[in-house]
Amino acid sequence: MKLEKFKSGRHQQRYQYKSFEPNSINQEWSWDDPTINTLLEQANKSLGELNAFSLIVPDIDLFVRMHIVKEAQKSSKIEGTQTEMDEALMQKEQIQPEKRNDWQEVQNYIKAINIAINKLNNLPLSVRLLKEIHSLLLQGVRGEHKQPGDFRTTQNWIGGSNLSDAVFIPPHAENVNDLMGDLELFWYNENINVPHLIRIAISHYQFETIHPFLDGNGRIGRLLIPLYLIDNKMLTKPALYLSDFFERNRSSYYDALMRVRTSNDMIHWIKFFLNGIIETTKNGKKVFTSIFELDRQVKNKLTTLGRRTQQGNDALNVLYKNPIISAVELGSALNISNPTSNKLIRDLMKLDILREANDKQKGQLYVFSDYFKLFL
CATH class of the missing domain: 1.10.3290.10 (Fido-like domain)
Structure with a gap:
C-alpha cells in the first residue's frame, strides 16, 4: 500500500x-x-x-x-x-x-x-x-x-x-x-x-x-x-x-x-x-549529558564530608530515584535514624545539593532541585 x-x-x-x-x-x-x-x-x-x-x-x-x-x-x-x-x-x-x-x-x-x-x-x-x-x-x-x-x-x-x-x-x-x-x-x-x-x-x-x-x-x-x-x-x-x-x-x-x-x-x-x-x-540526550555533569559536580561536593562521603553518595542514589523527599523517607531508604537523617539533610543543604520545598502545606520536604529541573 x-x-x-x-x-x-x-x-x-x-x-x-x-x-x-x-x-x-x-x-x-x-x-x-x-x-x-x-x-x-x-x-x-x-x-x-x-x-x-x-x-x-x-x-x-x-x-x-x-x-x-x-x-x-x-x-x-x-x-x-x-x-x-x-x-x-x-x-x-x-x-x-x-x-x-x-x-x-x-x-x-x-x-x-x-x-x-x-x-x-x-x-x-x-x-x-x-x-x-x-x-x-x-x-x-x-x-x-x-x-x-x-x-x-x-x-x-x-x-x-x-x-x-x-x-x-x-x-x-x-x-x-x-x-x-x-x-x-x-x-x-x-x-x-x-x-x-x-x-x-x-x-x-x-x-x-x-x-x-x-x-x-x-x-x-x-x-x-x-x-x-x-x-x-x-x-x-x-x-x-x-x-x-x-x-x-x-x-x-x-x-x-x-x-x-x-x-x-x-x-x-x-x-x-x-x-x-x-x-x-535530542532532548533525552541533553538530559543525560546534563546528568553526567551534575553527577560529577555533586560527587565533588560530597568529598568534603570526609568519612561521611559514602553516606552522602548513598543519599545521592536515593535522590536520583526520588528528588523530592522528607527526612523520614531518606532515613528509611538508607536505614538510618531520624536524627542522622536530619543531620545528613542539613549537610546536603549546606552543600547546596538539597533545598527546602516552597510549599510547606505538603509537609517538610526537600528538593534535589538541580536534578529535578532537568525533567521540567
Whole structure:
C-alpha cells in the first residue's frame, strides 16, 4: 500500500449515528515522498544515539525512573489530570485531598509502565499485555467501572457530550476484536518490509482510531510506543517517551490523527510522529549529558564530608530515584535514624545539593532541585 493512496476507512450508519470503521493495516507499506526517508534516517540515528546512553551510563535505572514519572504525568495531563511533576513524586498523604484522585491515576500509570516493561523480559508485546496494563491503569480511579482489562462492548466517542455531537465515533464494538487482532499481526508480520518506526507510527494511529477500551485509550496508546521499541530491541531501557512532545503540541497531535481519518493523510501523521521522535531523542540526550555533569559536580561536593562521603553518595542514589523527599523517607531508604537523617539533610543543604520545598502545606520536604529541573 502506498501511503499516498491510503484510504483510512468508511463511515457506517448505525442507529442515529455513524461509526468510523478503519481499514486493516497489516500489509506492505511504501511511499514516494522523499521527506519521509530523510526524517526516518534522522529519527533512527537519533534513537540509536539515545539508546547508547543506556548502555554506557552506570546505574542507568536510577535515572530512568524519572523518565517514567515524567511520561506518566505528561500522558495523564493530556487526558485532563491536574497532577504536577513534583506532586507525582510525593506520597499520598502529602497530596491535598481534592487532588488525590488525579494523583492516583498518575501512580497507576507509573505502576503499569514498570510492570509492562518487566513483562517484556519474558513475553512479547501483545493485545493480552495491553489488557493487563489497562486493568492496572483503572484500578481504584475514575473509570474503574468501565470494563478495566477488557475491550469495550458498547459504543464510545471522542469529544462532545454524547453520540449526537461527538467529534469522532470509533468503530462499533463488534469490530474491535478483529481490528485489534489485525494490529497485533502487523507488529510481527515478517513477510512485509516496513521499518519499525513506520510500523509504530501507523500502529499508534490505528490504536487511537479503534479506541478499544471505554476509558484510558490515550494513555495505553502512547505507552504502546516505548513498549514496541523495547520489544523490537530499538531501545534497551525505557528512556524515550513522546507524551511530553504530544502534550506541548496537543492541538497538532489531535489534528494530525484526525487528518488521517478525514483526509486519508497518513503521510502528515507519520511526518509529525518522526519529528516527535527526533525532538524527543535530542532532548533525552541533553538530559543525560546534563546528568553526567551534575553527577560529577555533586560527587565533588560530597568529598568534603570526609568519612561521611559514602553516606552522602548513598543519599545521592536515593535522590536520583526520588528528588523530592522528607527526612523520614531518606532515613528509611538508607536505614538510618531520624536524627542522622536530619543531620545528613542539613549537610546536603549546606552543600547546596538539597533545598527546602516552597510549599510547606505538603509537609517538610526537600528538593534535589538541580536534578529535578532537568525533567521540567
